[in-house]
Amino acid sequence: MPSLDYVSQTTQNVSVTYIDMPAKTGLVFVNTSTGAKTPSSSEALSNGGSGWTQIPIEATLPAAQYYLLAQGPESQHLAQTVAFSVSASTSMAKPKAASTSKSTPKSKSKSESKPKAKPKSKPKPKPKSKSKSASKSKAKPKSKSKAKRLRR
Numbered sequence: 001m002p003s004l005d006y007v008s009q010t011t012q013n014v015s016v017t018y019i020d021m022p023a024k025t026g027l028v029f030v031n032t033s034t035g036a037k038t039p040s041s042s043e044a045l046s047n048g049g050s051g052w053t054q055i056p057i058e059a060t061l062p063a064a065q066y067y068l069l070a071q072g073p074e075s076q077h078l079a080q081t082v083a084f085s086v087s088a089s090t091s092m093a094k095p096k097a098a099s100t101s102k103s104t105p106k107s108k109s110k111s112e113s114k115p116k117a118k119p120k121s122k123p124k125p126k127p128k129s130k131s132k133s134a135s136k137s138k139a140k141p142k143s144k145s146k147a148k149r150l151r152r
Contacts, residue, residue, distance in 0.1 A: 004070045006081035013054040014068060016081060023048040024073040027055055032065040032083050045070060063088040 002022070007015040018025075025048055027040035038061055044053035055068060065085055070078040 002070060002078045004068060004079035004081055006068070006084060007052070009057070009084060011057075013056055014081075014084065015052065015054050016068060017050075017052045018045055018070065018079070019050045021045050021048045021050070021070060021078065022072055025078060026071050028069045028071060029058065029061060029066045029086075030069050030080070031062075032067060034064075037069070040068070057086060061086050 001020065002025075003019045004021075005017045007017055009015060023046070025045040027042055027045060029038040029040060030036070031038075038058055040055055041058065042053070042055045044055065063086055065083045067083045068081045070080065072078050
């Protein structure tokens with residue numbers, strides 16, 4: 001059974017792996033919201049077989065969520081990728097979901113990563129108040145007059 005798996009993408013290409021594709025397979029970008037289909041100019045799968053390739057993201061593709069659809073010579077559905085995002089800036093693309101294929105996610109560059117939050121300062125501890133039990137253990141010395149009275 002043919003399969004088509006999203007691997008990664010750049011601003012100009014979507015990288016995919018394909019397995020058991022028949023000859024004369026074509027690729028189509030399908031808008032997930034509208035269902036509009038935009039044929040790919042790539043003929044990478046036209047010879048069929050299995051492999052890895054980069055599919056150019058069409059410059060005329062409107063910004064939206066898409067998936068790549070592999071179609072046979074009679075336009076039958078063979079396989080498709082997971083959805084990915086294409087932004088308005090000349091086919092600037094970002095993945096929406098991780099691929100079901102064995103791929104490694106792209107790591108963010110330093111400019112794309114979120115700024116680190118400043119660490120919160122710890123509040124200063126309150127001075128310990130003397131507890132009642134502590135004051136009982138430190139009994140005040142009795143005055144001499146009381147001691148004399150007690151002796152009598």
